[in-house]
Amino acid sequence: MTYLDLLEEHGGTSAPVLTGTLAVRTTDENPDHHLWNNRGTWWCHFTLHRPDYTAERVRVSLRTREVEEARLRRDELLRRFATN
Secondary structure: OEHHHHHHOOOOOOOOOOOOEEEOOOOOOOOOOOEEEEOOEEEEEEEEEOOOOOEEEEEEEOOOOOHHHHHHHHHHHHHHHHOO
């Protein structure tokens, strides 16, 4: 699954594909939180906690080689899931 799959699967609406409570840890000292670079392509990872007390680790390709663009795409994904 890629960044675009998550955002476009429901016709680009604000409804996320996955449901649950977003669990993220961020710090101002680390602008690349929830990001990792896999052979030149940036990926995002985060955890969703479900109402049935299970959790799902979500890992998606951000489909970019630019860290600035990866940060913007990560922020969009986290914002989308935080409204859940």
